[in-house]
Amino acid sequence: MARLTNKVAIITGAAQGMGASHAKKFIEEGAKVVLTDLNEEKGQALAAELGENALFIKHNVTSAEDWEAVVTRAERVFGQVNVLVNNAGITMAKSILQTTEEEYRRIVDINQVSVFLGMKTVIPFMQKAGGGSIVNISSMNGLVAGAIGYTDTKFAVRGMTKAAAMECANYGIRVNSVHPGVIATPMVVQEDTKAAVEEFSKHIPLKRVAQSEEVSNMVLFLASDEASYSTGSEFVVDGGMTAQ
Template sequence: MARLEGKVAIITGAAQGMGAAHARRFVEEGAKVVLTDLSEEKGSALASELGENSLFIKQNVTSAVDWANVVGKAEEKFGPVNILVNNAGITMAKSILETTEEEYRRIVDINQVSVFLGMKTVIPSMQKAGGGSIVNISSINGIVGGAVGYTDTKFAVRGITKAAAMECSHYGIRVNSVHPGVIATPMVVQEDTKAAVEEFAKHIPLKRVAQPEEVTNLVLYLASDESSYSTGAEFIVDGGITAM
């Protein structure tokens, strides 16, 4: 049997990169998937490719109203939600002295507040479903230091994951965080950063960056019932960077 047969999933930031890889695999594994993103053109195209077991909804993940709309439409189309993958996020690589308050608040809203809003909105739906799995995508910068703004928010995702796991365990809802290293997504391998990424890859113990599908394998495990005894934990997929 498919590993997500009968499950209903919401994946944010699903129009490209890791989110798109997760969506494709989830549908292959039997899930009905709601894809959300601000990129309507790419998101709609992917949903069309994936067929009747997918639905694209344009969403601003920092909006509580948008979150209510997404969960409501997911239930209307497919039924109560079993899986939430909080994948949407942005990067920022500025020093603390160069970062404006506006820029800082923006990355906090997108990377951190959106995770709170997503969990708060989806938990009642998961209660109706009799339980569920929430997978929050953090980063290795939620384990070790990095740029201000990005690191702070990814540590926050790690923290809220643990707090929510404690609170939601008696609902039958598991909450875990995934911490990718350098992944070959459009955001990472764009022309102005490609050379720097290739140089950094030489210092990764496995000597390469990961493909999005390698993160998907881990996210799929956490979304499925195979990880039924895992909650409040960090799962690192970084080629060995944090072991150095």
Template sequence: MARLAGKVAIITGAAQGMGASHAKKFIDEGAKVVLTDLNEEKGQALASELGEHAAFVKHNVTNAEDWANAVAQAEEKFGPVNVLVNNAGITMAKSILQTTEEEYRRIVDINQVSVFLGMKTVIPSMQKAGGGSIVNISSMNGLVAGAIGYTDTKFAVRGMTKAAAMECANYGIRVNSVHPGVIATPMVVQEDTKAAVEEFSKHIPMKRVAQSEEVSNMVLFLASDEASYSTGSEFVVDGGMTAQ
């Protein structure tokens, strides 16, 4: 039997990269998936490719009304939501002195506030469904230091995950965070960063960057009933980086 048979999922930032990989994996395992993203062209194309069990919703994850619309669309098309993957996020690699207040607030809104809004909006739908699983994509920089702004928000996702897990346990809703290391997404392996990534990979204990599917396998596990007793926890997919 498919591992997500009968489940309805929302995956943010799903038009490309890790989000697209998660969506494909979920569809393969029997879920009905609402893909959300600001990139309407790529999102619609991927939903069409994935077939009748996929739908696309244009979605600004920093906007509460957009969140309400995404959940409403999911319920209307497929039914109450069982799984939320808060995948949307941005990176920033500037020093404290270089970072403007506007840039800092933007990364907080996209990486942190969006996770709060997503959890807050989806919980009532999961209550209707009789329970569910929220998977918040943090980073290895939610465990160890990295760039200002990015590190802060990814630590915040880790903390929000634990707080929400305690509150939601009584509702039969599990909340966990996933902490990827360096993943071979289009953003990471583009031409201007490819050489730097290859050099960095020499310092990873497993001597390579991960493929998106390796993160998707962890997200799939947490979304499924196989992880029925896991909540409020960090699941690390970083090739051993944070173990050093």
């Protein structure tokens, strides 16, 4: 039997990159998936490609009202929601002296506040469903230092995951974080950054960047009942970078 049979999942930031990879993997494993993103064109195209068990909803993850609409519609179309993957996020590579207050608040809203809003909205639906799994995508920079703004918010995702896991354990809701390293997404391997990424990969213990599918396999495990005794934990997919 497929590993996500009878699961209804919401995946944010799912129009492309890792989110799209997670959505494809979930569909392959029997889930019904709501893909959300601001990129309506790519999101609709991917949902059409994935078939009748996929639904795209345009979604501003920083809006509480949007979150309520997404989860309500997901339940109306597919049934009780029992998986949430908080995947949406942005990067920023500026120094603290170059970063404006507006830029800082934007990355906090998208990378951190959206995770809070997603969990806050979905938990009552999961309580009604009798349990569920929340997977929050952090980063290896939620474990070790990186750029200002990005590092801060990814550490926050790690902390929120632990706090929510303790609060939700009595409800049968598991909450875990995933910490990818350098992943070969279109944003990372575009022409102007390709050479730098190849050079950086020489310093990764496994001597390569990861493919999106390798992160998706971890997310799939945590969403499935195979991870039934894992909650409040970090799952690292970084080729050994943070072990050095």
